Amino acid sequence: MEKLILITGASSGLGEEFAFQLAAQGNSLLLVARRLERLQYIQRDIIKKHANVRVFCLCVDLNDASSGQQIMDYINSQGLPLNGVINNAGFGQRGQFSDIALSRQMDMLRVNISSLVSLSHLAIPLLAKHDGSFIINVASIAAFVAGPNLSVYYASKAFVLSFSEALYEELKKQGIKVSTLCPGPTDTEFFEQANMPKSPLFKHFVMDKHAVVKYALANQHKAIVIPGFVNKMSVLGAKFLPSSIARKLAYFIQK
Ligand SMILES: NC(=O)c1ccc[n+]([C@@H]2O[C@H](COP(=O)([O-])OP(=O)(O)OC[C@H]3O[C@@H](n4cnc5c(N)ncnc54)[C@H](OP(=O)(O)O)[C@@H]3O)[C@@H](O)[C@H]2O)c1
Structure with missing residues (x-):
């Protein structure tokens, strides 16, 4: 049976690689x-390589409050069975909270949080109709610590992690797997979009998007998926260090 998977933020980076x-x-x-x-x-490009699959494209701005419904209307109009949702779209903005335009930060909350919540809610009834259906919500290792100089971004990812972990438990009984992908620095367009220089530290620890997505798909049964040894160690550090030290370290890294 044909299986349809929805991927947000599929025009570059991790979303493109998931595709x-x-x-x-x-x-x-x-x-x-x-x-x-x-x-x-x-x-x-996908159809050239995999003639057996169908690929649909939908131009939607996830800032728009009706974006979730627009996407569901499209799926319903095509009569396609929805088997998976990858809530991947997201962006950050480096800088002091008070210096970044409020409109940009509110946009970030809508894309990183509201659209993900809305799509999850609208998709669950469709996903519940099929065996083996899943949601992957893309958070970040930023979810585990406060992030001065990227405060709204870090807080948005903490929301995604907490929300998705809760869904993991709630949706188990309906047979829908929910996993939260928490990548560390990964080579995508994210850094240009967020106005973050690729520091020497970044160059040293950056992961390849192919490896991140491969790991995410192989570990979908887990509630929290952290690709890469350095990222796992960073999360462990953030959990066990006093938060006063962890947030200072995050500030140092994001300066
Ligand atoms: N790269 C990293 O180091 C890293 C680390 C941890 C977590 N992440 C997370 O990974 C996810 C994917 O990011 P990426 O690294 O692949 O960055 P990316 O290459 O910049 O991709 C971001 C994607 O989000 C889409 N997007 C942004 N705003 C949108 C909007 N208003 N409406 C619809 N789509 C929108 C972009 O598409 P359009 O511009 O075409 O709309 C693009 O496809 C994000 O949630 C990010 O927070 C990334």
Whole structure:
């Protein structure tokens, strides 16, 4: 039976990589982002490599309060069975909270949090109809600590982690797997979007997006998925260090 997987933020980075790896497993895809031409380029590339899958593209701005409903309306209009949702779209903005335009920070909350909550809620009834369905919510290792100089971004990822862990327990009985992917620095467009320089520290510890997504898909049965040894150690450090020290370290890294 054809399986459709929805991927938000599929026009670059981790979302694009999820698209390629899931298509290689024989899944049909609905790719969502604002840059339609990028989605269509990825669509053509996937179909060239995997003629057996169908790829649909939808240009949606997740800042829009009705974006979740727009996506569900599209899925319903196509009569496609939804088997998975990857809430991946997100962005950060480096700088002091008081210096960054409030509108930019509110946009971040809408994309990183509101759209993810809305899509999860709207998708659950569709996912519950099929065996083996799943949600992957993309958080970050930033979810485990306060992040001065990226305060709203870190806090948004803490929300994603807490929310998704709760869903993991709630949806178990309906047979829907929920996992929270918590990557560390990964080589994508994220850093340019967030106005973050790729520091020597970044160059040393950055992961390849292929490895991150491969690990995420292989560990979907886990509630929390942290790819990479250094990232696992960072999370362990954030858990066991006093928060006064952990947040100072995060501040030092984000300066
Ligand atoms: N890269 C890292 O180091 C890292 C580490 C931890 C967590 N993450 C998380 O990983 C996820 C993916 O990011 P990435 O690293 O792959 O960065 P990326 O290459 O910048 O990709 C971000 C994606 O989000 C989409 N997006 C942003 N705003 C949107 C909006 N308003 N409406 C619809 N789509 C929107 C972008 O598409 P359009 O611009 O075409 O709309 C793009 O496809 C994010 O949630 C990020 O927080 C990344």
